Amino acid sequence: MTLSHVLMLASALFCVGVYGLLTRRQAIAILLSVELMANAANLVFIAMSRFRGGVTGQVFALFSLAITVAEVAVGLALVILLYRSHADTRVDLASELKQ
Amino acid sequence: MMKSIAFGAIAAVMLATGLMVVSSKNLVRAALWLGAMLLGTAVLYAIMDASFLASVQVLLYVGGVITLMIFGVMITRKHEGLEVPAETMRPSRAMAVSALLFLALAAAVDKTEGLEQELLPAPPTTADLGRAFLVEHVLAFEVLSVLLLGTIVGAIVLARRRDLGAAVGLFPATPPMPTGSVAPTDEEPGSKVAA
Amino acid sequence: MTPPVLYALVALWTPAIAALLLAILYPLRKKGQPAAVVAILGSLVSLGAAITLFTDRLHDDATHRLVVPWIGSGASTIAEVGVHVDGVSASMLVVVTLVATCVQVFSIGYMHDEPPEAYGRYFTYHALFLFSMNLLVVAPNILQLFAGWELVGVTSYLLIGFYFKKPSAARAAVKAFWVTKFADMGLLFGLLVLFAASGTFGWEPTLSPPVATAVTLLFFLAVVGKSAQFPLHVWLPDAMEGPTPVSALLHAATMVAAGVFLVVRANPLFEQAPITRSIMLGLGAATALFAALLALVQTDIKKTLAYSTCSQLGYMVAALGAGSMLGGFFHLTTHAFFKALLFLAAGSAIHAVHSNEITDMGGLAKRMPLTATAFSVGALALAGVPGLSGFFSKDLVLESVEGKLGNVPYAVLMLTAFLTAFYMGKVVFVAFFGKPSGEKAAHAHESGPSMSGPLVVLMVPTVVAGYFGATFAKVQGEPYHFAFGAGPATASALGLAGIGLAYAVYGRGPRAAVPAPIAMIDRVAKTRAVNRVYEWGFRNVTLVLADGLAFIDRYVVDGLINLLGWGAIEGGRKLRPIQTGLAPDYVLAVVLGVVGLAVWAVFGSWR
Numbered sequence: 001m002t003l004s005h006v007l008m009l010a011s012a013l014f015c016v017g018v019y020g021l022l023t024r025r026q027a028i029a030i031l032l033s034v035e036l037m038a039n040a041a042n043l044v045f046i047a048m049s050r051f052r053g054g055v056t057g058q059v060f061a062l063f064s065l066a067i068t069v070a071e072v073a074v075g076l077a078l079v080i081l082l083y084r085s086h087a088d089t090r091v092d093l094a095s096e097l098k099q
Numbered sequence: 100m101m102k103s104i105a106f107g108a109i110a111a112v113m114l115a116t117g118l119m120v121v122s123s124k125n126l127v128r129a130a131l132w133l134g135a136m137l138l139g140t141a142v143l144y145a146i147m148d149a150s151f152l153a154s155v156q157v158l159l160y161v162g163g164v165i166t167l168m169i170f171g172v173m174i175t176r177k178h179e180g181l182e183v184p185a186e187t188m189r190p191s192r193a194m195a196v197s198a199l200l201f202l203a204l205a206a207a208v209d210k211t212e213g214l215e216q217e218l219l220p221a222p223p224t225t226a227d228l229g230r231a232f233l234v235e236h237v238l239a240f241e242v243l244s245v246l247l248l249g250t251i252v253g254a255i256v257l258a259r260r261r262d263l264g265a266a267v268g269l270f271p272a273t274p275p276m277p278t279g280s281v282a283p284t285d286e287e288p289g290s291k292v293a294a
Numbered sequence: 295m296t297p298p299v300l301y302a303l304v305a306l307w308t309p310a311i312a313a314l315l316l317a318i319l320y321p322l323r324k325k326g327q328p329a330a331v332v333a334i335l336g337s338l339v340s341l342g343a344a345i346t347l348f349t350d351r352l353h354d355d356a357t358h359r360l361v362v363p364w365i366g367s368g369a370s371t372i373a374e375v376g377v378h379v380d381g382v383s384a385s386m387l388v389v390v391t392l393v394a395t396c397v398q399v400f401s402i403g404y405m406h407d408e409p410p411e412a413y414g415r416y417f418t419y420h421a422l423f424l425f426s427m428n429l430l431v432v433a434p435n436i437l438q439l440f441a442g443w444e445l446v447g448v449t450s451y452l453l454i455g456f457y458f459k460k461p462s463a464a465r466a467a468v469k470a471f472w473v474t475k476f477a478d479m480g481l482l483f484g485l486l487v488l489f490a491a492s493g494t495f496g497w498e499p500t501l502s503p504p505v506a507t508a509v510t511l512l513f514f515l516a517v518v519g520k521s522a523q524f525p526l527h528v529w530l531p532d533a534m535e536g537p538t539p540v541s542a543l544l545h546a547a548t549m550v551a552a553g554v555f556l557v558v559r560a561n562p563l564f565e566q567a568p569i570t571r572s573i574m575l576g577l578g579a580a581t582a583l584f585a586a587l588l589a590l591v592q593t594d595i596k597k598t599l600a601y602s603t604c605s606q607l608g609y610m611v612a613a614l615g616a617g618s619m620l621g622g623f624f625h626l627t628t629h630a631f632f633k634a635l636l637f638l639a640a641g642s643a644i645h646a647v648h649s650n651e652i653t654d655m656g657g658l659a660k661r662m663p664l665t666a667t668a669f670s671v672g673a674l675a676l677a678g679v680p681g682l683s684g685f686f687s688k689d690l691v692l693e694s695v696e697g698k699l700g701n702v703p704y705a706v707l708m709l710t711a712f713l714t715a716f717y718m719g720k721v722v723f724v725a726f727f728g729k730p731s732g733e734k735a736a737h738a739h740e741s742g743p744s745m746s747g748p749l750v751v752l753m754v755p756t757v758v759a760g761y762f763g764a765t766f767a768k769v770q771g772e773p774y775h776f777a778f779g780a781g782p783a784t785a786s787a788l789g790l791a792g793i794g795l796a797y798a799v800y801g802r803g804p805r806a807a808v809p810a811p812i813a814m815i816d817r818v819a820k821t822r823a824v825n826r827v828y829e830w831g832f833r834n835v836t837l838v839l840a841d842g843l844a845f846i847d848r849y850v851v852d853g854l855i856n857l858l859g860w861g862a863i864e865g866g867r868k869l870r871p872i873q874t875g876l877a878p879d880y881v882l883a884v885v886l887g888v889v890g891l892a893v894w895a896v897f898g899s900w901r
Contacts, residue, residue: 188878189878192882193878193882196882196885196886196889197885199886199889200885200888200889200892203888203889203892203893203896204892206892206893206896206897207892207895207896
């Protein structure tokens with residue numbers, strides 16, 4: 001188990017998240033993918049802290065966690081708004097600004 | 100050695116559950132798979148001696164975020180029961196792009212010198228973390244709490260906007276919100292946006 | 295600041311303050327009468343300052359200047375602005391302010407029937423004109439003179455087009471503006487050449503002969519336009535569409551004399567250019583004769599006076615061309631007085647008869663004795679009858695051209711003196727003697743005090759100015775000698791003969807048979823040959839050129855711009871499908887961007 005292994009794992013998880021972000025139509029499913037990606041990033045913070053020394057990486061990860069949670073809260077609120085206005089949560093239906 | 104084996108197993112679990120998150124046909128299941136993935140991450144944190152973060156991960160994510168997600172799925176579903184279909188679109192293009200991204204990231208990791216490094220002997224303790232968090236970075240901590248407060252208020256305002264507006268008389272009373280059984284109408288999208 | 299400078303500043307700025315007050319305070323202008331009071335007060339103060347300044351010159355021949363830097367260029371100053379007091383500017387200031395004050399007072403009565411608003415506007419323009427003219431007169435360099443020159447052009451445009459609802463007046467205003475503007479290019483380019491050659495805008499620099507000739511020729515083009523010399527005289531007769539007092543002030547006494555004033559001012563430059571002087575002499579004499587011939591056949595009293603103005607300006611230009619700065623300037627001065635008097639008297643008659651045609655008048659002497667006296671005195675002065683001011687100045691002119699260019703200009707000017715006496719005699723006899731030719735003429739009555747007052751005032755210098763030739767010359771610092779010899783005697787005799795002939799032909803009334811030579815000139819004049827040349831040139835040269843330029847502008851310049859616009863629109867249309875409005879597509883773009891950055895980071899900068 002080396003640092004590069006952890007980084008590879010984080011990259012793979014991140015790309016899986018990107019795949020979900022690109023394919024999913026439901027807004028909530030997109031939020032799930034974003035969580036996946038954020039988690040992969042957090043993993044990198046902690047791995048850096050563990051392999052390179054110092055506690056700052058963990059502090060950063062904590063902040064990042066809190067911000068991700070905030071993002072989920074706002075994201076869900078937006079999903080509910082979207083559902084109210086369109087009676088649906090598929091993001092490709094919400095493209096009024098294009099017209 | 101032990102840790103390497105544990106890492107390999109956990110990595111495999113995380114990748115598998117992550118793939119399930121993005122490919123499951125049922126949204127409720129996808130959310131639960133995410134929970135499993137986050138639990139795996141918590142275990143990985145523990146392997147890397149970040150026990151505080153591991154517990155926070157379990158408490159906050161698995162306990163909070165996933166529950167919230169499932170609530171969201173339930174509120175916005177259009178069908179009764181736990182079957183909430185998750186649709187996907189253009190998977191091959193997305194696969195190609197994410198594979199490309201992975202190749203690029205892997206190449207970056209590969210080309211970077213000095214990453215073939217084993218664990219350091221002395222991991223930071225939770226006490227170190229607490230000191231760094233609440234002494235050195237206390238200002239950031241306070242700012243973060245303000246952010247969280249703002250998020251809570253904002254989320255409530257966004258999600259309950261119509262009721263709030265009607266209560267203070269800012270917005271006219273609107274027809275009841277569509278129920279889950281109503282199929283998407285062919286009305287002009289956006290015509291129902293809260294005034 | 296020396297007292298002369300102070301007087302000059304007062305003379306310059308009081309009309310400006312009056313004009314500014316009238317321009318800003320709309321209620322003042324709207325009421326009419328108060329505007330006249332303000333404008334005339336400004337002119338009176340200006341006149342007082344000018345007279346004080348002039349009398350000061352009698353025992354002080356130093357030049358006083360007050361200049362402030364105007365156009366800075368780094369540490370040095372390109373031009374200055376201020377006042378320059380010497381004999382020339384002091385004399386000209388008196389002439390300008392005196393005539394302007396008389397004309398403004400006269401206008402109170404003449405413009406009486408105008409609506410108050412137009413009345414106020416009229417006096418605002420007058421105050422502005424007086425300031426512009428004074429700015430030109432006291433200019434310490436040619437650049438400031440140019441500014442005043444253009445300003446009087448603008449006020450001339452405004453005043454000619456005063457009755458702007460009348461199409462002919464509006465056309466005349468535009469024509470005057472265009473013709474003089476064309477000529478003003480000469481002054482502008484002359485200024486630029488002068489500055490390029492000498493680095494100053496002053497009128498004293500010594501230039502190499504070709505440059506001096508070029509500069510003075512360019513200046514002379516401006517003089518030809520402003521002072522209505524042939525062939526750019528066409529605007530002046532048309533300018534008579536303006537109110538008669540305006541014609542008296544701008545288009546007889548002061549503004550048209552600005553061209554002559556420029557030559558007097560820039561005399562040191564013109565001294566270096568004998569070729570230009572010869573051209574001036576020839577063109578001035580030719581204009582004098584040409585305009586006098588045209589004046590013969592006019593029946594409109596103002597047009598007669600307008601052509602007469604052209605003719606007399608020709609005298610001045612000829613004198614300057616002959617090298618006699620004093621002759622030109624003195625004739626300018628006396629001419630300003632008697633021509634203003636003539637125009638104001640004509641205005642008084644027109645006001646009574648409501649017609650410009652001399653054939654509609656007749657017998658006015660009995661009903662309007664003061665007007666008739668004033669006009670007759672002015673006409674006699676113009677004809678060069680001995681004892682009146684015109685006699686002295688005209689003789690100075692004739693004396694200066696004697697012997698120049700094979701005596702041709704001398705002879706021409708002598709002949710013109712005869713013609714001048716003849717056509718003025720015609721106007722006097724037809725308009726003021728004989729029988730009234732209509733109802734209006736029969737019931738005409740003398741104008742009020744505001745109109746007759748200025749006539750009396752102007753009659754004084756018309757009669758006596760000639761005797762102050764020595765004083766005038768002393769102020770200019772020029773030698774002056776007047777001897778009643780053969781030349782003046784011949785000129786006077788010719789003038790008297792002209793009057794006599796006019797009496798013989800027109801003394802018995804306006805309907806006398808038209809003499810054959812005059813009928814012939816009339817036929818030629820009716821062809822409007824000069825005007826038609828301009829019209830032809832405008833149609834066949836200017837318009838064609840403009841059409842060509844318009845084509846280039848429309849299809850080449852605009853085409854280029856349109857092409858750019860079309861490119862932007864088409865490019866936008868082609869790019870628009872990229873904006874699908876679908877969030878995943880934007881994510882895709884972001885991811886591709888990240889891939890690009892990663893590739894660059896790995897394979898680009900790290901190696």
